Amino acid sequence: MTVAPVDNPQLRAQILDSLRTIDDSVKAQSALLNGCCDAEWLDDDSRTSVRWLLSALREHRRNLRKMSRVWRALGVDDHIDGELVAATADLLDEHRSFRPHIEHWRAAAVAGIRSDRSRFWRDMLDLAESNLRSAS
Numbered sequence: 038m039t040v041a042p043v044d045n046p047q048l049r050a051q052i053l054d055s056l057r058t059i060d061d062s063v064k065a066q067s068a069l070l071n072g073c074c075d076a077e078w079l080d081d082d083s084r085t086s087v088r089w090l091l092s093a094l095r096e097h098r099r100n101l102r103k104m105s106r107v108w109r110a111l112g113v114d115d116h117i118d119g120e121l122v123a124a125t126a127d128l129l130d131e132h133r134s135f136r137p138h139i140e141h142w143r144a145a146a147v148a149g150i151r152s153d154r155s156r157f158w159r160d161m162l163d164l165a166e167s168n169l170r171s172a173s
Contacts, residue, residue, distance in 0.1 A: 045117055048117060053108050053109060056125075059132050060101045063097060063098045063101065064098065066094060066139050067091060067098070069146060070090060073087045073145065074087050076149050078153075079145075083145075097132065097135065100128060104124070104125055104128055108121075108125070
């Protein structure tokens with residue numbers, strides 16, 4: 038099955054823009070997960086879960102870049118094959134499937150940041166009080 042090449046340049050540009058945006062998003066999500074892996078508040082089971090998700094995201098990002106190369110390789114007069122459209126749609130659906138997992142770890146990271154900040158300021162107050170007592 039082929040799609041008429043009438044909208045080929047416009048469709049190609051839209052899809053490449055979408056793939057580029059998703060790739061940037063996956064890159065940022067991977068950075069978030071890398072930060073979670075280093076967090077002190079993460080237990081071993083959670084760290085394993087984050088590493089698994091990070092590994093899956095890396096593979097997903099590789100697939101996004103491969104698909105982008107396929108779309109960039111299309112010539113202006115090339116027909117857009119239905120299989121290419123279907124594979125791209127599958128890749129976009131795959132990206133959506135990561136959303137709840139990323140949201141979970143984003144919320145955990147925010148909670149960890151709040152906890153770290155509270156602990157930091159509590160320690161600063163304790164240090165200040167200790168310094169005031171020793172100065173008196």
